[in-house]
Amino acid sequence: MASEHDPLSKPPKTSRNKPSRTTLPHELAGIPLLNILSGAARQRMLQELTEAHYGKGDFIFREGDPTEYFHIVKAGTVKCVKSTPDGKECTLKMLMPGDLFCCDAAAFDGASHPGSAQPMGDVSILRMSKKAYFEMLRQSPDAALEVIKFLGNRLNEAQEKTKDLALDRADQRLASLLVDLATRNGIKDPNGIRLTMRLTRQDMANMVGVTTETAIRIMSRFKRDRLVSGTANRLLIRDLPGLKILASAS
Amino acid sequence: MASEHDPLSKPPKTSRNKPSRTTLPHELAGIPLLNILSGAARQRMLQELTEAHYGKGDFIFREGDPTEYFHIVKAGTVKCVKSTPDGKECTLKMLMPGDLFCCDAAAFDGASHPGSAQPMGDVSILRMSKKAYFEMLRQSPDAALEVIKFLGNRLNEAQEKTKDLALDRADQRLASLLVDLATRNGIKDPNGIRLTMRLTRQDMANMVGVTTETAIRIMSRFKRDRLVSGTANRLLIRDLPGLKILASAS
DNA sequence: TTTCAAACATGATAATAGTCATGTTTTATG
């Protein structure tokens, strides 16, 4: 629950016994944007990045806040949320380690965040001032291309989601979500695939655009049909092919 | 209906009486990406761009086609569409002059188009090979930043649309659409605001994720309530404030 | 281990939107 702004003065000197002086601290090895940069550009970026930690209940930022930083997920899962004045919520995207965020909003001068970012459990975030971010983009075509590629993928995902919301039924969208999570975040288990992150029926509801009751009802049906089992803490996908069929049923 | 690939050998020498040798042909003056480039970079880009014309019924590209070009809308309106095997369609975005497209898909090596692009009436498209596009991005930080800004805006729009589909009713989404079009593409008229582009009830239905019948019914109600009048060719917004209230009703 | 809040579950009912059918009006095109 602790909400720290804990600027890690310098990136930890965990440099392995590799000779190159630009070796990435091993904890940052999974971040594409850092791997793409070389030599001096990488060093500059590492110097500009600071780290912050967030826990359950915190906000990394809220809808309407001014955009000050460019962010990278270092560890944990971050959810991007939009909400209405009357408390309804819609989860746009779950960001995983290596994912960038606010590469876009930051580009819009003086704009404010169009949605909020919340940690799912404990997360660790790297961030960089807007100024340093733009400087990096100007000086490193590789970084700019990486950001373009990332934004392009995000846009495609968002449009795919739009299509699903517009054309698919609730149970298809939920099946789709489970297939997605199982494929990207699942670990093998004797009886199927276990999802790594805690995910309540309400979380799922917000992700597929239905009410919590509807998500519960559909999950109950899926459970009856032996497609899934378990609840938030221990969600098990028992029949991935079955869910796939359901997801794309005409 | 004619589907030409009509490479305009050289950009027309419509250069006005400005002295600079990099003056933009006036017909291209409304394209941000071209205005942002200076001197040699602009010249290079103009040399790489070719023009193509499309008409009603054509496809600029289809879902699944390989991505070969980066595109800019020069004149007319282009709709981005995704469809299901059984013929249902979802319109993701109407692109207007100056808008870029496939800045994203093209970035994904060897990928194919995630949706199709169709002209609404006659359109004129500027395009550039993927290779030249990447070269431009590498050599001009300004161009890369412009693309990032554009993609960022597209992403925000897409996410706003996701939220609307997830949380708003059909009539609110349709009202929202009309407000949007009236604001961005409307011209004043004695009795309200006239929309410039031809837009059938079916077009609207595809844009807000409902069936054609539902769009027709809602428009009938809007007509009864004196919010709008007319059909596809002559659509009139008679009460913009009224539509705005409806769009954001709790 | 108790205990309380969150999460899950399910029924009854209402609201919303889809489907199918049929008919009228508008518009593009020869």
Place this chain on the structure above:
DNA sequence: CATAAAACATGACTATTATCATGTTTGAAA
């Protein structure tokens, strides 16, 4: 201007999902 094809319109019915209510189970923290 004729005429066929779109586009618009509306009724009847069905399917889907939301809402409200109430109760049970689970899990985290004292």
